[in-house]
Amino acid sequence: MDQRLFQAALTGDIxxxxxxxxxxxxxxxxxxxxxxxxxxxxxxxLARKNEFAKEMIRLKPSFASEMNIDGFSPIHMAFANRQVELVKVLLKVDSSLANFKDRSERLPLHLAAMRGRIEVLGVLISACPEPA
Known part of the structure; x- marks a missing residue:
């Protein structure tokens, strides 16, 4: 990836x-x-740059379902980092993102529960109750 694009994402520079x-x-x-x-x-x-993330979703919604080399999708990262707003946006793009498993076969729900992220668990359960 172009280093300037990486830096823009890291700093949230839309x-x-x-x-x-x-x-x-x-x-x-x-x-x-x-x-x-x-x-x-x-x-x-990962960097908690929600406005940049929302713009990226608008420009390239397919990135929402991409898995990184560690097997995490953006929704896994958003759940783990308590980014309720971003979780909601991602679920609006595609509610099936809640069913994406990482390499260890964990759903975003599992990561949120393991880390005690109660606020994002509520978002998931109301938006997509099947995994719960």
Missing amino acids: QALHELLVEDPLILERVDLAPVSDTPLHIAA
């Missing part, structure tokens, strides 16, 4: 993201095709 898109309109397509460990959405979710 303006830098749009400048990169003007410079290279296919930059997100290249990330999608390349064997990378994390998409910009993974980075933003």
Whole structure:
């Protein structure tokens, strides 16, 4: 992934993201095709940059279902980091994201429960009760 895109995701710089898109309109397509460990959405979710993450979902919704090299999807990261707002956005994109398992066969629900993330558990159960 382009280091500037990584840095924009890490810092939540939406303006830098749009400048990169003007410079290279296919930059997100290249990330999608390349064997990378994390998409910009993974980075933003991990760094708690919710506004950037929401913009990334708007621009490239397919990133919501990408698994990184560790087997985590952005929703796993959002659950683990108590990002209730981002969890809601991701579930609106695709409620089946709640059923994505990591490499250890854990659902986002499991990660949230293991870490005592009660607030995100409630979001999951109300949005998608099947895994519960």
